[in-house]
Amino acid sequence: MKALILAAGKGTRVMPLTQHCPKPMLRILDTPVLELLIAQLRQHGVTQIMINTAHHAQVIEQHFGDGRRFGVEIAYSFEGHVEDGELVGEPIGSAGALRRIQAHSGFFDDTFLVVCGDAIVDLDITELVATHHQKGAMATLALQAVPADMVGHYGVVALDDDGRVTQFQEKPAPSEALSNLVNTGIYVFEPAVLAHIPTDLPCDLGTHVFPLLAQRGEALYGLSLPMTWLDIGRREDYHRVCQQALRGEVPGITLPGREVAPGVHIGLNVRINLRRCHVTGPVVIAGSATVEDGATLIGPTYIGPGAVIERGAWVERSVVQAHARVGSHANLVDVVSNGQHCLSSDGTVIDLTRADLPWLISDARLARSARTAAEQRFLTHMH
Amino acid sequence: MQFTLTQEPLALVIQPEAEHIDASNVKAFREAVAPLFQNHQRIVFDMSKLDFLDSAGVGALIACLRTVKEREGDFRLCALSRPVRTLFDLMRMHRVFEIHTDRAEALRSLAA
Numbered sequence A: 001m002k003a004l005i006l007a008a009g010k011g012t013r014v015m016p017l018t019q020h021c022p023k024p025m026l027r028i029l030d031t032p033v034l035e036l037l038i039a040q041l042r043q044h045g046v047t048q049i050m051i052n053t054a055h056h057a058q059v060i061e062q063h064f065g066d067g068r069r070f071g072v073e074i075a076y077s078f079e080g081h082v083e084d085g086e087l088v089g090e091p092i093g094s095a096g097a098l099r100r101i102q103a104h105s106g107f108f109d110d111t112f113l114v115v116c117g118d119a120i121v122d123l124d125i126t127e128l129v130a131t132h133h134q135k136g137a138m139a140t141l142a143l144q145a146v147p148a149d150m151v152g153h154y155g156v157v158a159l160d161d162d163g164r165v166t167q168f169q170e171k172p173a174p175s176e177a178l179s180n181l182v183n184t185g186i187y188v189f190e191p192a193v194l195a196h197i198p199t200d201l202p203c204d205l206g207t208h209v210f211p212l213l214a215q216r217g218e219a220l221y222g223l224s225l226p227m228t229w230l231d232i233g234r235r236e237d238y239h240r241v242c243q244q245a246l247r248g249e250v251p252g253i254t255l256p257g258r259e260v261a262p263g264v265h266i267g268l269n270v271r272i273n274l275r276r277c278h279v280t281g282p283v284v285i286a287g288s289a290t291v292e293d294g295a296t297l298i299g300p301t302y303i304g305p306g307a308v309i310e311r312g313a314w315v316e317r318s319v320v321q322a323h324a325r326v327g328s329h330a331n332l333v334d335v336v337s338n339g340q341h342c343l344s345s346d347g348t349v350i351d352l353t354r355a356d357l358p359w360l361i362s363d364a365r366l367a368r369s370a371r372t373a374a375e376q377r378f379l380t381h382m383h
Numbered sequence B: 001m002q003f004t005l006t007q008e009p010l011a012l013v014i015q016p017e018a019e020h021i022d023a024s025n026v027k028a029f030r031e032a033v034a035p036l037f038q039n040h041q042r043i044v045f046d047m048s049k050l051d052f053l054d055s056a057g058v059g060a061l062i063a064c065l066r067t068v069k070e071r072e073g074d075f076r077l078c079a080l081s082r083p084v085r086t087l088f089d090l091m092r093m094h095r096v097f098e099i100h101t102d103r104a105e106a107l108r109s110l111a112a
Helices: A032-044 A058-064 A094-105 A125-135 A148-153 A191-198 A205-215 A235-246 A372-378 B026-037 B056-070 B082-090 B103-111
Strands: A002-007 A046-051 A073-078 A078-081 A086-089 A112-116 A119-121 A139-145 A155-159 A164-169 A181-189 A222-223 A229-231 A258-261 A264-266 A276-278 A283-287 A296-298 A301-303 A314-316 A324-326 A332-335 A336-338 A341-344 A350-352 A361-363 B003-007 B012-016 B042-046 B074-080 B098-100
Touching: A002 A032, A002 A094, A032 A046, A032 A058, A032 A112, A032 A119, A046 A058, A046 A094, A046 A283, A058 A073, A058 A086, A073 A094, A086 A314, A094 A191, A094 A205, A125 A139, A125 A181, A139 A155, A139 A205, A155 A222, A164 A205, A164 A222, A191 A350, A205 A222, A222 B082, A229 A350, A235 A301, A235 A336, A258 A324, A283 A296, A296 A301, A301 A314, A332 A336, A332 B082, A341 B082, A350 B082, B003 B026, B026 B056, B042 B056, B042 B103, B056 B074, B074 B103, B098 B103
Parallel strands: A002 A046, A002 A112, A046 A073, A139 A222, A264 A283, A276 A296, A283 A301, A296 A314, A314 A332, B012 B042, B042 B074, B074 B098
Antiparallel strands: A078 A086, A112 A181, A119 A229, A139 A181, A155 A164, A155 A181, A258 A264, A324 A361, A336 A341, A341 A350, B003 B012
């Protein structure tokens, strides 16, 4: 079977995590979300995958190449142009992406999947496709029931008794929601859907095409199957999903490294003396990281490759991304930090470079400059 | 830099009318705030309008704390915005400052 993975979004709602990488390439521990998704598709017999790309397209293309290493065939549809030697993304919408690929080669010639690239799912795609055929659907949307107070974040779908879509609501107020079934961004389509895509760009499936199909009385169905659906739509989602991954609750993710103490996994070339620091699992310390004596790590916590946790630092329920240096005086609780920014679990962003606090958190690859007299005075007051 | 000043029975409440205290305005902050400590021993700093402090801004607040302490006064911070609270958590500033949720709580702590 063929699939299109949607990966052209700018990831504005998860900035600054998406400053240097597209949202589908956000890593849950050491694995990009998109890689988990491709493994999941492959498991259900998907062998040919198109990925539409725009922002940071090269990050996706360099990681997956032609797909052979991942057991599938992959090609890309870039949406944008080059300006002053830089790629500039110009996404044309999910439906626009379909239309462009079809116009290029007629790629979609049988039942196919369209999947958003920024969620982790363990949906039984085989059953979804079987139900799609059984209903004689032109399009089938995988739906998920969410708590009533969460519907405002999603596209809500109302179904009739046969599972046919009767209405769409985009991010309704909970009191006005027609159901608690939300669109997960996973669809099964017949090629006939393509004839219903308007020519105006950008054009989205959710806002332009599905309402049109419902209005024209086409066979548009929704199906809610039991599944784990971890959507990384907002900044706070990223911290939550990493915590779940460290607790072993994310399908497809096992804790990397060797387990050297209960719940404590370390990668290659890690410098740590477990007798001289305080570590409570689940904790993963990736390759070439350094944890100095006297540091405290309390799980679920992930220390990325090459990161440095200095003596006295406290890291609890947090993600320290690759090459970040966490200084002796830092207290990281419920945050994600990449060395330049700190993101708390409620979505608050601190720009550490702007705050001029290199002794707190910085990039471990920067040369360490001697502390200025002002910094030294500052630190004296902290004790 | 502008401040809104409220003389409460137990303390002078100082609210900076700025969204940030950083290298760009810290000198103005220091100069404007210093005279306010002359006749007041008990200070509550209402931080609700500040959404960013850099190291210079935090340093200036520490200097305020020192000035008040040297005169054996009391210095409280209150109503931190989420970004400032997050930064203070990262920096363990609760070890340096006595921090309260809001103005009323800060004033109550002075009555105790």
